[in-house]
Amino acid sequence: MTTKQLYNQIQQKKSFLCVGLDVDLTKIPQHLLATEDPIFEFNKAIIDATHDLCVSYKPNTAFYEAYGLKGWQSLEKTINYINEKYPDIFTIADAKRGDIGNTSTMYAKAFLEDLNFDSVTVAPYMGKDSVEPFLAFENKHTILLGLTSNEGAFDFQTQEIDGKPMYQTVLETSKTWKNSENLMYVVGATKAEYFKEIRNIVPDSFLLVPGVGAQGGSLEDVCKFGMNKQVGLLINSSRGIIYASNQTDFAEAARTEALKLQKAMAIILEQN
Numbered sequence: 295m296t297t298k299q300l301y302n303q304i305q306q307k308k309s310f311l312c313v314g315l316d317v318d319l320t321k322i323p324q325h326l327l328a329t330e331d332p333i334f335e336f337n338k339a340i341i342d343a344t345h346d347l348c349v350s351y352k353p354n355t356a357f358y359e360a361y362g363l364k365g366w367q368s369l370e371k372t373i374n375y376i377n378e379k380y381p382d383i384f385t386i387a388d389a390k391r392g393d394i395g396n397t398s399t400m401y402a403k404a405f406l407e408d409l410n411f412d413s414v415t416v417a418p419y420m421g422k423d424s425v426e427p428f429l430a431f432e433n434k435h436t437i438l439l440g441l442t443s444n445e446g447a448f449d450f451q452t453q454e455i456d457g458k459p460m461y462q463t464v465l466e467t468s469k470t471w472k473n474s475e476n477l478m479y480v481v482g483a484t485k486a487e488y489f490k491e492i493r494n495i496v497p498d499s500f501l502l503v504p505g506v507g508a509q510g511g512s513l514e515d516v517c518k519f520g521m522n523k524q525v526g527l528l529i530n531s532s533r534g535i536i537y538a539s540n541q542t543d544f545a546e547a548a549r550t551e552a553l554k555l556q557k558a559m560a561i562i563l564e565q566n
């Protein structure tokens with residue numbers, strides 16, 4: 295999928311919402327545990343209930359890897375379901391990979407070729423040769439960790455080397471790499487005050503923004519400095535949407551929460 299197609303979806307749906315599919319078997323409705331594949335049944339119901347309100351789904355692979363082979367199979371069924379039933383939706387494997395070149399190539403094949411996600415999140419700290427194998431995939435996107443939403447982001451990412459915070463060096467250096475058109479960045483909603491500076495460095499890139507909802511980030515604050523001509527934002531909420539209820543009405547409750555965010559986004563889009 296191209297960023298132009300993603301932008302078209304944003305305009306059509308008046309939404310730049312990404313729903314996070316972080317399935318924890320201890321939090322999903324009990325009745326689903328009796329089914330053959332509770333993770334997939336949960337995801338399928340959430341996806342069917344929210345697909346018209348969001349432009350992206352982001353399963354965090356940790357929540358599938360934690361359940362071994364069965365978890366990986368649930369992830370595969372989920373991505374196949376989205377690709378077959380809702381092919382216009384942008385898919386993100388939140389896997390935070392990155393290794394020496396030949397290993398990164400295998401990670402890239404796993405997520406972008408075998409599972410056929412549109413994008414994968416990648417950690418930047420092993421440098422250019424660890425990221426370029428992901429960028430080698432045409433029409434796919436690499437989402438590099440820029441400035442993350444957690445408190446630990448201040449341990450390294452904002453630390454200065456030669457007078458410049460490390461996250462800025464990551465943005466400036468990575469945008470010179472091969473096929474950087476297909477590069478996006480993760481920037482946490484909890485770091486709203488950094489968006490102005492980040493937009494100066496990467497004015498045209500899409501930013502994947504987790505941290506709205508359960509982590510307390512503000513949609514309005516992020517949009518104020520984070521939006522660009524193509525909107526340029528994918529705002530993720532996972533727990534705030536998918537665990538709105540743990541009863542039989544869980545999918546409707548998820549839709550209600552997604553709708554609240556979509557309506558707020560529609561207003562912001564109208565004003566910009």
Ligand SMILES: O=c1ccn([C@@H]2O[C@H](COP(=O)(O)O)[C@@H](O)[C@H]2O)c(=O)[nH]1
Pocket residue numbers: 314316354388441442443444480481482504505506507508509530531532533534
């Ligand atoms: O900086 C980051 C990078 C990734 N995440 C991931 O996003 C979701 C957020 O979930 P919520 O339930 O909406 O808090 C989750 O998969 C994280 O691992 C992040 O939060 N911050």
